[in-house]
Amino acid sequence: MRPExxxxxxxxxxxxSVKIKEASEKGKKxxxxxxxxxxxxxxxxxxxxxxxxxxxxxxxxxxxxxxxPRNLCPLIKSSxxxxxxDKCPYFYFSDxxxxxxxCDGKKKMYELMSKIKPMHxxxxxxxxxxxxxxxxxxxxxVYFKEFLxxxxxxxxxxxxxxxxxxxxxxxxxxxxxxxQLNAHKPAPLTGMDMMLAQWLKGFNxxxxxxxxxxxxxxxxxxxxxxxxxxAFDEKAPRILLTGCPIxxxxxxxxxxxxxxxxxxxxxxxxxxxxxxxxxVDEEKDPITALAExxxxxxxxxxxxxxxxxxxxxxxxKEYEVDGIVDLTWQACHTYNIxxxxxxxxxxxxxxxxxxxxxxxYSDSDLGQIKVRVEAFLEGIK
Amino acid sequence: xYSIGVDVGSVAAKAxxxxxEKIVAREIIPxxxxxxxxxxxxxxxxxxxxxxxxxxxxSIVGTGYGRxxxxxxxxxxxxxxxxxxxxxxxxxxxxxxxxxxxxDSKAIKLDDKGNIIDFxxxxxxxxxxxxxxxxMAHALEIDISQLSQIGEGATPETISSMCxxxxxxxxxxxxxxxxSKEGIAAGLLQSVCSKTYTLVSKVGIQDKVFFSGGVxxxxxxxxxxxxKLGVEVFSSELSQxxxxxxxxxxxxxx
Numbered sequence: 001m002r003p004e005x006x007x008x009x010x011x012x013x014x015x016x017s018v019k020i021k022e023a024s025e026k027g028k029k030x031x032x033x034x035x036x037x038x039x040x041x042x043x044x045x046x047x048x049x050x051x052x053x054x055x056x057x058x059x060x061x062x063x064x065x066x067x068x069p070r071n072l073c074p075l076i077k078s079s080x081x082x083x084x085x086d087k088c089p090y091f092y093f094s095d096x097x098x099x100x101x102x103c104d105g106k107k108k109m110y111e112l113m114s115k116i117k118p119m120h121x122x123x124x125x126x127x128x129x130x131x132x133x134x135x136x137x138x139x140x141x142v143y144f145k146e147f148l149x150x151x152x153x154x155x156x157x158x159x160x161x162x163x164x165x166x167x168x169x170x171x172x173x174x175x176x177x178x179x180q181l182n183a184h185k186p187a188p189l190t191g192m193d194m195m196l197a198q199w200l201k202g203f204n205x206x207x208x209x210x211x212x213x214x215x216x217x218x219x220x221x222x223x224x225x226x227x228x229x230x231a232f233d234e235k236a237p238r239i240l241l242t243g244c245p246i247x248x249x250x251x252x253x254x255x256x257x258x259x260x261x262x263x264x265x266x267x268x269x270x271x272x273x274x275x276x277x278x279x280v281d282e283e284k285d286p287i288t289a290l291a292e293x294x295x296x297x298x299x300x301x302x303x304x305x306x307x308x309x310x311x312x313x314x315x316x317k318e319y320e321v322d323g324i325v326d327l328t329w330q331a332c333h334t335y336n337i338x339x340x341x342x343x344x345x346x347x348x349x350x351x352x353x354x355x356x357x358x359x360x361y362s363d364s365d366l367g368q369i370k371v372r373v374e375a376f377l378e379g380i381k
Numbered sequence: 382x383y384s385i386g387v388d389v390g391s392v393a394a395k396a397x398x399x400x401x402e403k404i405v406a407r408e409i410i411p412x413x414x415x416x417x418x419x420x421x422x423x424x425x426x427x428x429x430x431x432x433x434x435x436x437x438x439x440s441i442v443g444t445g446y447g448r449x450x451x452x453x454x455x456x457x458x459x460x461x462x463x464x465x466x467x468x469x470x471x472x473x474x475x476x477x478x479x480x481x482x483x484x485d486s487k488a489i490k491l492d493d494k495g496n497i498i499d500f501x502x503x504x505x506x507x508x509x510x511x512x513x514x515x516x517m518a519h520a521l522e523i524d525i526s527q528l529s530q531i532g533e534g535a536t537p538e539t540i541s542s543m544c545x546x547x548x549x550x551x552x553x554x555x556x557x558x559x560x561s562k563e564g565i566a567a568g569l570l571q572s573v574c575s576k577t578y579t580l581v582s583k584v585g586i587q588d589k590v591f592f593s594g595g596v597x598x599x600x601x602x603x604x605x606x607x608x609k610l611g612v613e614v615f616s617s618e619l620s621q622x623x624x625x626x627x628x629x630x631x632x633x634x635x
Contacts, residue, residue, distance in 0.1 A: 347499075354499075358504065365504070367446065368485070368502065368504070371446070371459050371460070371461065371502070372461075372500075372502055374459045375459040375460075375461035375462055375497070375500060378458060378459060378461075378462040378497075379462070379496065379497045
C-alpha cells in the first residue's frame with residue numbers, strides 16, 4: 001500500500017497552480033526557471049516565487065515542432081511547446097524567465113522563447129575546474145541579482161540572500177533525507193513516488209509548506225519501516241537511474257523498470273539527487289557561496305564531468321545497487337556521448353550491469369524498451 | 382520428462398520439444414495476425430510430433446514479442462536471454478550472437494556459461510531488420526528468399542538511406558536508372574551488413590560468432606558479415622529456432 005502522505009504530495013501540482021494564481025493576483029512576482037543550475041535563492045531573496053518550468057510531457061511537442069526541428073531533445077521541445085501554447089499555469093504566471101547557456105539546444109531555443117516573456121540568460125561556464133570559470137559565474141550571479149532588482153524594483157541585500165540560502169538548504173536537507181531513506185534494503189518508497197516527490201518540489205509556491213509535507217512523508221515512511229512495510233521485497237533488483245531529467249509525463253523508463261520488478265532506489269539525475277548533494281555554504285559571502293554550489297553540479301554540459309562518475313560511485317555503494325540504467329533523451333548529445341564513459345566506468349570500475357536507453361517522451365517504443373529492460377533484469381537475477 | 386519452448390516472433394512462430402539432452406521435435410509456422418492463436422496451434426503441433434502427453438511436460442516457456450499473448454505457458458522470458466541460452470546449448474564456445482528477425486536485430490555478448498554480458502537492439506526503426514529486406518524484395522519484385530542468390534557475385538550498388546521508406550524509393554530510382562537487380566540486391570544486403578556491424582561492434586566482437594533469426598538463412602549476408610567482422614560467422618539449420626531452444630533449455634532447468 002502506498003504511503004498516505006503521497007496523496008497530498010501528488011496533489012501539490014494542482015494545489016500550487018491555484019496558489020500561484022492567488023499570489024500573482026496579489027502582486028507577488030514569479031520567476032520561471034528551467035534548470036538545476038538556476039540559483040533559486042536569488043529569486044527568493046527578491047521576495048519572488050521561483051518555479052520550475054521544464055517540460056515533461058508529450059502533449060505540447062507537436063506545436064513546438066512547427067518552429068523547432070523534430071530531431072531535438074523532447075525536454076526542449078516540450079518546454080518551448082508549453083511556452084507558445086500557454087497551457088502551463090506556471091509559465092502563464094511567470095513574470096520573468098531565467099535561462100542558462102547549458103546545452104546548445106536549450107541555448108538556441110531560449111533565443112526564441114525570450115520573445116515571449118522577459119528573460120535573463122546566465123552565461124554558464126563550460127567547465128567547473130578552473131578559477132576563471134568560478135569568477136565568471138560569480139559575476140553571472142550578480143548580473144541576475146541586478147536584473148531582478150531592476151525588473152521588480154527591489155533591493156536584494158546580503159541578509160535576504162543569506163535567509164534564502166538557509167531556506168533552500170533546509171529544503172535540500174529534507175529532500176536529501178527523503179532520498180536517503182531508500183538506501184535501506186529493502187527500500188520504503190517506490191522510485192516512481194520518489195521521482196514525484198522530488199520533481200513536485202519545483203512547483204512549491206510556499207517553500208515552508210513544502211518542506212513540512214516532505215517531513216511528514218519522512219515520518220510516515222520511518223514508521224512504516226519500523227513495522228516492516230516496504231515498497232518492494234528484498235529480492236527486487238536495486239537500480240540506480242542516471243542520465244537525463246524526468247518528471248511526471250516523462251517517467252516511462254522508470255515506470256517500465258518498476259513494472260518489470262526492479263526497484264529504482266536512487267535517482268542520480270537532476271530532477272532527483274544531483275542538486276541535493278551539495279548545500280550552499282551559509283558562512284561565506286552569499287554570491288561566492290551560490291556560485292560555488294551551482295558550478296559544482298555534475299551535469300553532462302560540463303567538460304569534463306568526472307563529478308558525475310564520483311556521484312554515481314558513491315550512490316551505487318551507499319544504495320547497494322545491482323545495476324545502473326542511463327536514460328538519454330533523443331538528441332541530447334552531451335548525455336548521449338557521456339553514456340559511453342558511464343558504461344565503461346560502470347562495467348570496469350563498479351563491476352555492475354549497465355543499460356542505456358535512448359528514447360523520447362512518446363509511447364511508440366514502449367514494447368521495445370520493455371524487452372530491453374526485462375532482458376537486463378533477467379541478467380541481474 | 383520434456384520441456385517446450387515457444388518463440389512467437391513478428392513473422393514466424395517457432396517451437397521445440399526438449400528431453401533434457403536433445404531437441405526431439407521442432408516446427409515453424411507463420412505468426413499471422415494472431416500471436417495467441419499461432420502460438421497455441423504450434424504448441425499442439427509439436428506436442429503431437431513428439432508424441433507426448435500433458436503430464437510428461439515439466440515446463441513450457443514462452444519468448445519472442447508474442448510471449449505476452451500466450452496463456453498456456455508457465456513462464457515468459459525475453460528473447461535476448463533465450464538466445465543466449467540457446468546459443469550456449471548448441472555450442473558452448475559461442476560468445477557473440479547476431480540475431481536478425483522480422484522486426485528487430487540484436488547483438489548479444491555471452492560469457493562461457495551462456496549468461497549475457499551485454500546486448501544491444503536496434504532502435505524503433507526497421508533499418509537492418511528482416512522487414513527492411515522484405516520491403517526491398519517486394520520493390521524488386523522478388524521473394525525475400527531469393528535476395529541472397531540474386532545478389533551473389535554482383536557488384537553492390539550503394540544504398541545510402543537507412544530509413545526503410547526512403548531506401549525503398551532509392552531502390553526504385555536505382556531500377557529506373559538502369560541498375561541491375563543483382564547489384565541492388567547485393568547493395569541491400571551490404572546496407573544491412575553495415576548496420577549490423579555497427580551494432581555488433583558496440584557490444585564488442587568476440588569469437589565464435591553465431592547468426593540466428595530468420596534473416597540468418599541469407600547466406601550472402603552471412604558472407605558479407607564474416608568479411609566485415611573479420612571472423613567467421615556461423616549459422617545452422619537450427620538458427621531460426623535459437624530462441625525457442627533457449628526457452629526450452631531454461632524451462633528444463635539444465
